[in-house]
Amino acid sequence: MTSTRPAAYRGRFAPSPTGPLHLGSLVAALASWLDARSAGGAWLLRIEDIDPPREQPGASAAIIHSLEQHGLHPDGDILWQSRRGAAYNAALDLLEAGGHLFSCACSRRQLDASGSCQRGCRDRQPPAAGKPSALRVAVPADFTSEWDDPWQGRQYWALGQQLTDFIVRRKDGLYAYQLAVVVDDAHQRITDVVRGADLLDSTPRQHLLQTLLGYPQPRYAHIPVLADSQGQKLSKQNLAPALDDAAAPDNLRRALHYLGQPAPPAGVNSAAELLEFALRHWSPHSLSRGPSVTVGH
Numbered sequence: 001m002t003s004t005r006p007a008a009y010r011g012r013f014a015p016s017p018t019g020p021l022h023l024g025s026l027v028a029a030l031a032s033w034l035d036a037r038s039a040g041g042a043w044l045l046r047i048e049d050i051d052p053p054r055e056q057p058g059a060s061a062a063i064i065h066s067l068e069q070h071g072l073h074p075d076g077d078i079l080w081q082s083r084r085g086a087a088y089n090a091a092l093d094l095l096e097a098g099g100h101l102f103s104c105a106c107s108r109r110q111l112d113a114s115g116s117c118q119r120g121c122r123d124r125q126p127p128a129a130g131k132p133s134a135l136r137v138a139v140p141a142d143f144t145s146e147w148d149d150p151w152q153g154r155q156y157w158a159l160g161q162q163l164t165d166f167i168v169r170r171k172d173g174l175y176a177y178q179l180a181v182v183v184d185d186a187h188q189r190i191t192d193v194v195r196g197a198d199l200l201d202s203t204p205r206q207h208l209l210q211t212l213l214g215y216p217q218p219r220y221a222h223i224p225v226l227a228d229s230q231g232q233k234l235s236k237q238n239l240a241p242a243l244d245d246a247a248a249p250d251n252l253r254r255a256l257h258y259l260g261q262p263a264p265p266a267g268v269n270s271a272a273e274l275l276e277f278a279l280r281h282w283s284p285h286s287l288s289r290g291p292s293v294t295v296g297h
């Protein structure tokens with residue numbers, strides 16, 4: 001008799017090296033680590049270094065070092081997206097062969113505010129050879145994406161009705177995040193994606209690519225992002241301060257606070273002890289629901 005057991009939990013943290021780790025990214029790393037480890041699962045690290053113009057020199061090494069200092073040790077080798085070009089090309093070829101891609105040479109001014117192509121490139125002749133053009137996925141009109149998100153509630157996205165033909169290879173030839181993330185989540189056999197709610201609207205796009213490429217679909221859970229009192233997400237772009245690695249235990253305590261987890265008692269001092277305590281008490285339901293939590297509260 002054959003039985004189908006659900007695949008063992010495999011989670012991941014997938015930072016872009018656009019700057020060092022800050023409190024918001026530590027919260028995301030910690031949530032995915034706690035969720036994976038509490039399920040007895042693996043936790044992988046992937047450096048999403050596919051956008052050299054946005055990369056900050058030294059950021060990858062700084063992120064890896066910070067994670068170590070905070071006791072967050074990944075399983076297996078780190079996957080570097082900059083070395084994955086062949087796999088991304090193979091996925092593009094598959095999408096192309098299925099008739100799912102079209103070229104779009106629209107300039108930023110010709111696109112709508114969401115970056116969508118409204119000019120009907122999908123139905124036109126391809127742009128002249130040599131003209132820089134992006135490759136977009138033609139989203140089927142009836143495509144919908146649904147999932148139960150533990151922190152964002154039931155999700156239903158009628159992606160096909162939102163004119164969201166999105167880019168998988170940019171005009172400058174670089175691979176788009178949506179493509180690379182889907183290819184690598186499949187390659188790393190990720191079963192559970194725990195990440196910030198700022199990526200919520202990426203999930204339906206990733207569902208579509210998984211469908212078109214015949215990949216399995218991981219479960220998705222989006223934690224509220226840390227925001228300032230104006231509701232602005234704490235990010236490298238708005239210069240959230242880099243974490244001080246020498247203060248790792250304090251940083252972990254703050255991160256646990258924003259994850260709604262019980263405060264480790266005094267006397268639990270090292271990063272390793274704090275993580276051990278947090279793991280024993282991990283309570284996903286205690287984390288507030290919604291898109292963001294305000295820092296300072």
Ligand code: GLU
Pocket residue numbers: 013014015016048181195199
């Ligand atoms: N690399 C993305 C970021 O740093 C996250 C990707 C993901 O978790 O899917 O925002």
